[in-house]
Amino acid sequence: MRILIAGFNLESVTFLPKPTTLDEFERVAKRGEDLLSSFEDTNTVPGGFIKACKDEGVELVPLVYSEVGAAASATDEAFDHFVDEISRGIRAELYNLDAVLLGLHGALVTKNGRTDLDLVSEIRRQIGNDLPLGVAFDLHGNLDPKFIDYAEVLSAYRESPHIDMGDTGERVGKIMIAKLRGEFDPKTVIQKVPITLPSIFTATKVAPLCEVMAEARRQEELYANILDCSVVMGFAYADVPQIGISLIVTSKNDHDTSNKVIAHMSKLIWDLRESLYPKDSVFNVRNGLRKALEIKKNEQKPAVILEHADRMNDSTYVLHELIKTSNERVAVPYFWDPQAAKTAHAAGVGSNILLEVGGKSSSKAGQPLLIEVEVIWTGKPKFQMGGLMGKGRPVDLGVTAIVKVKNIFIWLISANISAINLDPFEQFGMDHLDFDLVLLRSKTHFRAVWEKESCGIVIIDTPDWGPALLNTLSYEHARKGVFPIT
Ligand SMILES: [Zn+2]
Incomplete structure (x- = not known):
């Protein structure tokens, strides 16, 4: 056969x-x-x-x-x-x-x-x-x-x-x-x-x-x-x-x-x-960050903030607010920006550069942020996926740089992949337990690992392409009579 x-x-x-x-x-x-x-x-x-x-x-x-x-x-x-x-x-x-x-x-x-x-x-x-x-x-x-x-x-x-x-x-x-x-x-x-x-x-x-x-x-x-x-x-x-x-x-x-x-x-x-369809269970950016800090208080594991409406891994709504207001140690793994990754990679580890990050995939991704960052790691990582979902499959992040602004670490990557497991930490010799907050863009897939590895999950809704409030999208082709959109 x-x-x-x-x-x-x-x-x-x-x-x-x-x-x-x-x-x-x-x-x-x-x-x-x-x-x-x-x-x-x-x-x-x-x-x-x-x-x-x-x-x-x-x-x-x-x-x-x-x-x-x-x-x-x-x-x-x-x-x-x-x-x-x-x-x-x-x-x-x-x-x-x-x-x-x-x-x-x-x-x-x-x-x-x-x-x-x-x-x-x-x-x-x-x-x-x-x-x-x-x-x-x-x-x-x-x-x-x-x-x-x-x-x-x-x-x-x-x-x-x-x-x-x-x-x-x-x-x-x-x-x-x-x-x-x-x-x-x-x-x-x-x-x-x-x-x-x-x-x-x-x-x-x-x-x-x-x-x-x-x-x-x-x-x-x-x-x-x-x-x-x-x-x-x-x-x-x-x-x-x-x-x-x-x-x-x-x-x-x-x-x-x-x-x-x-x-x-x-x-x-x-x-x-x-x-x-529990649409009232999501937070706006400011209340969501406040809630995440409340959850994190006295806990050893980080709190997960989920910017779930981001479909392209480059939205800046939450990152912008974190840069303005947060003093916590924050991980922003797998942030898709090939241009910024390339610039940081060329500048090299140890350099301090002005970088425009994120918000480039569409007008709904928030604005690109112009920030001064320190480049702390660069390379072209290839490895086999960890965690449970997709375990063992080949991952190629392309040109990658980890940059730091305040106490916020951003993994700039060239392949558009969502962070769902501990790879962004383990593959780079880092420990997720060293962070207070972890900002993810996954929807459900992060749960296989992060329900155990975090002290709590806060879902933040932003005016992006994948919102929880479906009535904010203009459907033209969906058939009539589909709850809750038409
Ligand atoms: Zn799916």
Whole structure:
């Protein structure tokens, strides 16, 4: 048995002005043997695909995998490039393959409005109908129910933080292999639930969402014919008709039971909609900083401040206020500013320079800050990711500099990556316990590590592209009747 694996993965914030280009996808793309060696034994979707195939003695054909993370809509050039590369790669092996496994996000959008559904339907058109396709999605995909017309096995992460990326790839791989062996005939139903939530409220261990996820697991146990019940939370910052929550239920060809599970889960989620959207639990900048200092008082671990609305890791709202008012020792890990990183790197360790930092990705990122900093570290770090989510995957921060203003340490990086674990400290010989406050830009993924490593978490809402208050965004494409936006 031979299975090809590939992926083209982006969470698109369609409101952001500058697109995600082919170059940005190419910078992180892995192909052939490099794909295998980069992802084998990692907690990632391709890592899970590889494990399923190896466990079952299936031969792997590693084609191409590129995952940018969360950024602006892709250029159509990048989309066409990867659709063509994946389709050509499959066609070249068509008669020697038994199946294809794809790692997609589900919230990919191009500048012209094409999505993951267009990607899968175009690949299907190019490769014909004989080869089964399996797809592993992110928990934040805005899935279109029409996916079932083009792919035979579909599932999504069950956890946010996504500590189960490897398990999800493995689940899709194993269901596909069982199907190929004729052990059962998996059939999937996808149904929308007309709710979309800000990513900040999609942490799956936080109530009441943890109860929804527990009920999905209970449904899988209750019915022997149900193989998988994925609750896909959707992505509120991609303005597309199929925005919002979806249920993917896969059974052993038992539509009646699938429909029963879908009706039960839909009602449960719809009835909880108001409490799933606790929009009053966030702070403005000033009150949030005051709250963080209150929490930190007499505690050994730092308090985490979450500037969650920042989708590009370069917003300056909280940093500006910290520079004005804070005397605490503050860590600002993974602040995306390739220009400032390059300038600080060129100036060298020990120099004091005037630097314009942050606020460059859009007019909503706050203003760039002109500050005098001391350069305390520079380099081009490459390492394997620590923590739980994505553990082992390759990280390349590009040109990086740690600069200091007052008692505030800022990690200026060139790759756009969110800080979610202790890598920014451990990879640089630092200790997070030496800091009073840590300013992060993650939504839920930081929780896997920072719930334990902090004395508390304060969520700050800013007028950025990923706010908790969704009524501050102008939706044009979302369908009517989606709570709380249309
Ligand atoms: Zn996600």
